[in-house]
Amino acid sequence: MTDTATVRPARAAAITAWDLEADVVIAGYGVAGAAAAIEAARAGADVLVLERTGGWGGAASQAGGFIYLGGGTPLQRALGFDDTPENMEKFLLAALGPGVDRAKIHDYCQGSVAHYEWLVAQGVPFKEEFWGEPGWEPPHDEGLMYSGGENAAPFNELVPPAPRGHVPRMENKRTGAKGGGYMLMKPLTDTAESLGVRAEYDVRIQRLVIDDADRVVGIVAKRYGKPLTVRARRGVVLATGSFAYQQQMIESYAPRLIGRPGAAIEEHDGIGIRIAQALGADLAHMDATEVAFFGDPQRMARGILVNGRGQRYIAEDTYPGRIGQATLLQQDNQAFLVLDEESLEAADATETSTPFFRQPPTWVAETIEELETEMGLPAGALQTTVEVYNRHAKDGVDPLLGKKPEWVKPIGTPLAGYDLRGMTAGFTLGGLRTDLDSRVLHVSGEPIAGLYAAGRCTSGICAGGYASGASLGDGSFYGRRAGQAAATGETPHSTAAAN
Amino acid sequence: MTDTATVRPARAAAITAWDLEADVVIAGYGVAGAAAAIEAARAGADVLVLERTGGWGGAASQAGGFIYLGGGTPLQRALGFDDTPENMEKFLLAALGPGVDRAKIHDYCQGSVAHYEWLVAQGVPFKEEFWGEPGWEPPHDEGLMYSGGENAAPFNELVPPAPRGHVPRMENKRTGAKGGGYMLMKPLTDTAESLGVRAEYDVRIQRLVIDDADRVVGIVAKRYGKPLTVRARRGVVLATGSFAYQQQMIESYAPRLIGRPGAAIEEHDGIGIRIAQALGADLAHMDATEVAFFGDPQRMARGILVNGRGQRYIAEDTYPGRIGQATLLQQDNQAFLVLDEESLEAADATETSTPFFRQPPTWVAETIEELETEMGLPAGALQTTVEVYNRHAKDGVDPLLGKKPEWVKPIGTPLAGYDLRGMTAGFTLGGLRTDLDSRVLHVSGEPIAGLYAAGRCTSGICAGGYASGASLGDGSFYGRRAGQAAATGETPHSTAAAN
Numbered sequence: 001m002t003d004t005a006t007v008r009p010a011r012a013a014a015i016t017a018w019d020l021e022a023d024v025v026i027a028g029y030g031v032a033g034a035a036a037a038i039e040a041a042r043a044g045a046d047v048l049v050l051e052r053t054g055g056w057g058g059a060a061s062q063a064g065g066f067i068y069l070g071g072g073t074p075l076q077r078a079l080g081f082d083d084t085p086e087n088m089e090k091f092l093l094a095a096l097g098p099g100v101d102r103a104k105i106h107d108y109c110q111g112s113v114a115h116y117e118w119l120v121a122q123g124v125p126f127k128e129e130f131w132g133e134p135g136w137e138p139p140h141d142e143g144l145m146y147s148g149g150e151n152a153a154p155f156n157e158l159v160p161p162a163p164r165g166h167v168p169r170m171e172n173k174r175t176g177a178k179g180g181g182y183m184l185m186k187p188l189t190d191t192a193e194s195l196g197v198r199a200e201y202d203v204r205i206q207r208l209v210i211d212d213a214d215r216v217v218g219i220v221a222k223r224y225g226k227p228l229t230v231r232a233r234r235g236v237v238l239a240t241g242s243f244a245y246q247q248q249m250i251e252s253y254a255p256r257l258i259g260r261p262g263a264a265i266e267e268h269d270g271i272g273i274r275i276a277q278a279l280g281a282d283l284a285h286m287d288a289t290e291v292a293f294f295g296d297p298q299r300m301a302r303g304i305l306v307n308g309r310g311q312r313y314i315a316e317d318t319y320p321g322r323i324g325q326a327t328l329l330q331q332d333n334q335a336f337l338v339l340d341e342e343s344l345e346a347a348d349a350t351e352t353s354t355p356f357f358r359q360p361p362t363w364v365a366e367t368i369e370e371l372e373t374e375m376g377l378p379a380g381a382l383q384t385t386v387e388v389y390n391r392h393a394k395d396g397v398d399p400l401l402g403k404k405p406e407w408v409k410p411i412g413t414p415l416a417g418y419d420l421r422g423m424t425a426g427f428t429l430g431g432l433r434t435d436l437d438s439r440v441l442h443v444s445g446e447p448i449a450g451l452y453a454a455g456r457c458t459s460g461i462c463a464g465g466y467a468s469g470a471s472l473g474d475g476s477f478y479g480r481r482a483g484q485a486a487a488t489g490e491t492p493h494s495t496a497a498a499n
Numbered sequence: 500m501t502d503t504a505t506v507r508p509a510r511a512a513a514i515t516a517w518d519l520e521a522d523v524v525i526a527g528y529g530v531a532g533a534a535a536a537i538e539a540a541r542a543g544a545d546v547l548v549l550e551r552t553g554g555w556g557g558a559a560s561q562a563g564g565f566i567y568l569g570g571g572t573p574l575q576r577a578l579g580f581d582d583t584p585e586n587m588e589k590f591l592l593a594a595l596g597p598g599v600d601r602a603k604i605h606d607y608c609q610g611s612v613a614h615y616e617w618l619v620a621q622g623v624p625f626k627e628e629f630w631g632e633p634g635w636e637p638p639h640d641e642g643l644m645y646s647g648g649e650n651a652a653p654f655n656e657l658v659p660p661a662p663r664g665h666v667p668r669m670e671n672k673r674t675g676a677k678g679g680g681y682m683l684m685k686p687l688t689d690t691a692e693s694l695g696v697r698a699e700y701d702v703r704i705q706r707l708v709i710d711d712a713d714r715v716v717g718i719v720a721k722r723y724g725k726p727l728t729v730r731a732r733r734g735v736v737l738a739t740g741s742f743a744y745q746q747q748m749i750e751s752y753a754p755r756l757i758g759r760p761g762a763a764i765e766e767h768d769g770i771g772i773r774i775a776q777a778l779g780a781d782l783a784h785m786d787a788t789e790v791a792f793f794g795d796p797q798r799m800a801r802g803i804l805v806n807g808r809g810q811r812y813i814a815e816d817t818y819p820g821r822i823g824q825a826t827l828l829q830q831d832n833q834a835f836l837v838l839d840e841e842s843l844e845a846a847d848a849t850e851t852s853t854p855f856f857r858q859p860p861t862w863v864a865e866t867i868e869e870l871e872t873e874m875g876l877p878a879g880a881l882q883t884t885v886e887v888y889n890r891h892a893k894d895g896v897d898p899l900l901g902k903k904p905e906w907v908k909p910i911g912t913p914l915a916g917y918d919l920r921g922m923t924a925g926f927t928l929g930g931l932r933t934d935l936d937s938r939v940l941h942v943s944g945e946p947i948a949g950l951y952a953a954g955r956c957t958s959g960i961c962a963g964g965y966a967s968g969a970s971l972g973d974g975s976f977y978g979r980r981a982g983q984a985a986a987t988g989e990t991p992h993s994t995a996a997a998n
Contacts, residue, residue: 007943008779099754252783252932255598255962277942280507280777284751287786309899311810330829378898380890384883391879399877400808433751443776444506463754 007274010220012211018218018231020200022048024486025219025232026239027205027272030058031472032455033239034188035479036486038122041195043487045234049192050203050221052240052267056189057182059241059265059427059456060472064137064353065180066147067476068469070164071109073116075144079130083162085109090159092461095148095322096470099285099463107436107493108461108477115477116166123187125169132163134297136320136468137180137353141170148467152318153402165469184472203228208236208275208451216279216450235486238440238453239479243270244427253286254428256328262292262425272457273431279451282443284459286430290466293324294423295337296357298347301407303339304389307331308421310372310381312389315401321466328424336375337418338368338382343409344416361416371417386411429466431458436493438482447491452482506773509719511710517717517730519699521547523985524718524731525738526704526771529557530971531954532738533687534978535985537621540694544733544986548691549702549720551739551766555688556681558740558764558926558955559971563636563852564679565646566975567968569663570608572615574643578629582661584608589658591960594647594821595969598784598962606935606992607960607976614976615665622686624668631662633796633816635967636679636852640669647966651817652901664968683971702727707735707774707950715778715949734985737939737952738978742769743926752785753927755827761791761924771956772930778950781942783958785929789965792823793922794836795856797846800906802838803888806830807920809871809880811888814900820965827923835874836917837867837881842908843915860915870916885910928965930957935992937981951985953977 023045026033033049034056040047049056070076071085089109093100120126131138131145138145147165149155168183178186193199202223209218209229216236221228243249244261246269251258277283295305301317307327314326327335339347348358365371372382390410392399398408432440432453439447440458454460460474485491522544525532532548533555539546548555569575570584588608592599619625630637630644637644646664648654667682677685691698701722708717708728715735720727742748743760745768750757776782794804800816806826813825826834838846847857864870871881889909891898897907931939931952938946939957953959959973984990 008941097754098757099750251598252781252958253785255596258597274942277776277781278779280779282751282776283782283785286752286782309811312808378887378891380887381899384887388877388879388883392877400880442507443773459751 006206007278008207009278010207010209012209012217015209015229017229019228020048021231021233022046022198023234024237024483025050025230026237027219028058028239028241028455029056029189029199030239030241030455030475031060031185031188032475032479032482033058033237034185034192035476036237036239036454036483037192037197038188038195039480039483040487041192041197043484045487047197048230049197049199050205050219050230051199051201052204054201056199057185059268060475061182061185062265063179063181063472064468065167065170065184066165066469066472067119067184068147068164068467068473069112069116069166070162071112073113073166075116075126075128075166076162078128079144081162082160083164085112087159087162088112088164091148091150091155094155094158095467096462096465100461101459103436105461108474111477118480119476122191124184126166127169130163133350134301134317135352135354136297138167139351139353143167143169147319147469149319149322152404153315157402205240205271205275208279210279214449216448232450234489235450235452237482237486238272238276238432238451238457239455240272240457241268242428242431242456243273244268246270253430254289257289257426257428260425262427268427272453276432276440276448276451276453279448280442281448282433282441284430284433285463288429288462288464289426290321290429291324291328291424291426293320293327294357295320295323295418295420296347296352296354298350298352299339299344300337302343302347303337304385304411306336306338306382306385308334310377310385312385312401315398315403317403317407319467321468324424324426325466328426333422333424335420335423337420338371338411339416340412341414341416342412362419363417365415365417366413368415371415375417427456429456429459429462431456434458434478436481437485437491438478439485439491439494452486454478454482505705506777508707508709508777511708511716514708514728516728518727519547520730520732521545521697522733523736523982524549524729525736526718527557527738527740527954528555528688528698529738529740529954529974530559530683530687531974531978531981532557532736533684533691534975535736535738535953535982536691536696537687537694538979538982539986540691540696542983542986546696547729548696548698549704549718549729550698550700551703553700555698556684558767559974560681560684561764562680562971563967564667564683565664565968565971566618566683567646567663567966567972568611568615568665569661570611572612572665574615574625574627574665575661577627578643580661581659582663584611586658586661587611587663590649590654593654593657594966595961595964599960600958602935604960607973610976617979618975621690623683625665626668629662632849633800634851634853635796635819637666638850638852642666642668646818646968648818648821651903652814656901704739704770704774707778709778713948715947731949733988734949734951736981736985737771737775737931737950737956738954739771739956740767741927741930741955742772743767745769752929753788756788756925756927759924760926767926771952775931775939775947775950775952778947779941780947781932781940783929783932784962787928787961787963788925789820789928790823790827790923790925792819792826793856794819794822794917794919795846795851795853797849797851798838798843799836801842801846802836803884803910805835805837805881805884807833809876809884811884811900814897814902816902816906818966820967823923823925824965827925832921832923834919834922836919837870837910838915839911840913840915841911861918862916864914864916865912867914870914874916926955928955928958928961930955933957933977935980936984936990937977938984938990938993951981953981
């Protein structure tokens, strides 16, 4: 623990010389840090970004690139989708809860169209093409896709569905050259650089520096093992990502992810959260996790997913991240996929961005009874599940879980069975509690002077649920707010919302 | 927020006069506070307890009184039950996880027999009688009962079962005179008083006091609206209970409990957690909750519990708190109970400590199909569930969920159905991270000098799971440790375990 012991704040009075200085110092050059840097620089601040790795990008540049946006963005409108901030808000309240920060979701939805326009203005490209198939990502460079189960049960009955997963246009996706996350980060960091933002790489932040009035005025870091003191004349922005790779925090807060971190980078060690906690920062939703599921969405939509007791538990045509959460958190990570040969062939004839999920079946069988035995399920368990499914599928409906009629068809023979037990991974969604101007809130409810945060080191718009694009979405949205507030000291969005 | 803003620590240098002083100052006079007071006084300290209400007791004195103890206590042995610390540990690791504090569970199991003997020595009475029926509590003054599902699936196959719910002997339970929790607290507080422990009532703690080296040296409180400064010459022990009644913390950490707190008292407002967070204290398992379920255990064991899709999901003869957790956290709070008339009559002929759970059926029906329709389930959903259950019940087994043969019998007609949707309530289990000497750990991993905590303001032996008696158990066990460590400054149990 010699290393983490340093998370306690340093006193400015004890620092005799500053190695680096800026008006606004940002820790982390992922999407939240880049957005903060741009806005802080535009607001007239001299901006310095401290990045732990050898270059900009963070987890964002490794990501598929979804940005969750809506309310009637130009891209949605160009592709014929009606959306309103109100419908977006209704969906997010239903899908990301319980316990969501309602003020933050309202704010995010109201500002979503403007945020899309801002991204475009920074040079982020979106192609006017919609991908409507079930899947994790579009297979090519399509710009818009459902990414949260908006068009599936139970949400499609609650709110008019609209796709809100906006993906920056990828270059040569098929050859793996540049993913959507890179195509988001490249223009943002180019813009930051053009605005004079400086970046220092291979810098590991260690602790915050506070003055005699407990205001945050800098960071103590290390570069190549040597201490580095960095003064922040106006404010510090934490944008250091999740705690998916901090073992003790995972055990204490999100233990179902033990041994299965994913969709994050190993630099996500929770340091930004811990150095702010050392100042009394409050936390929220530390147990919340995104959960990826390694099942092919086209196959899942055409089959039935059953748990370790052979029971269906979720509409198979929904957002696969919802399937992942339901499987890991509510079904003890037990899942089997069952579909008939004809459906399997139909699924595999479709395009996918995740061909590696299309493994051969674990079992093939001539009857459900045979498959049930192969899966080790009690006699009758799977047979009756298929019986009830087929009984209603003959009429094209799924009253048990509301799978859409287009995917509902009686299951015939021969059959393929997939063992998907344990096939989940995830990253953490909880973190520092912040207000609408991205000020880090003390456990007293008051902001901590001089300290701002955004991205996955904060608790953003998600509580227990998730939609793809929520992280790059709230990270960029509240990253901008952090940059503005740190540069100007103005906090126009938080008048009545700090508590 | 004018009130909570005061959770920031005060500086001792700014306090000109102390209203009260003691070697060890304990906040909260529930089970953890009483145990701490006794041990601190025995170690030679002058002890002062600050209690928010008008008298001792806390949530403990309202509770049924289970104390989770084992490893071969004299009571277990007298009643013919074999148990070992190793089996107790195996069970708790399986039942209270994932993510449990393994060092704490090991320590607790190793010390359990001695802790039982300590309780007896303080005057806590246990009657040598075992109650073996499913239920929440014994109906009379029996001293021992299964209280965590030790004798039910899946644990009965993993570890030799032993009952570990030790209940202090109640006086006139049937007339409601004195419950088990009262019979625990009365001898503990009598003992404390005989040792010279002082108590001040109607005192609301507000913030901690730290000296120039950041050591905790006191508490600022309020009594009847007026400030009260209390100096702690050796240490402060926080024993203020859960955060079940702090709305913002529930929303941020345990949102499934929104609107359904229970088995706690409204004084449980998280204040002890928040004033320690303001010093940089670390947290753990803030999402973890005990969940009570308002179904009659005798009826449940004889019937089948199904979720909102008509599917069974848990062995109905297990600890009802496990049923509560499974229902609220994994089944969206949806549950129905189905049993036939004969089983209902058999259940209701048994004694129970919770007669108010024995309401008339929501529905009565001649056939499962009719009941299925009444419950609003899709055609076939409940019928096939009963079909599979009965198919195996004819042979006296339950391969789906492992209900014990003594409770397995085909379901006949006529039928009773109970709507148990939403019938849960709970209290929080997460809180301050502490070591084996009950020192509050800073987020750096180091103890916070002068600060100790125990009971439900800490994260104890539970992570996600629960067993009745775990709270009074770890509260009293680590309350003692807190008192010893605060009084003596010695921390013999934490040499290698602080991190």
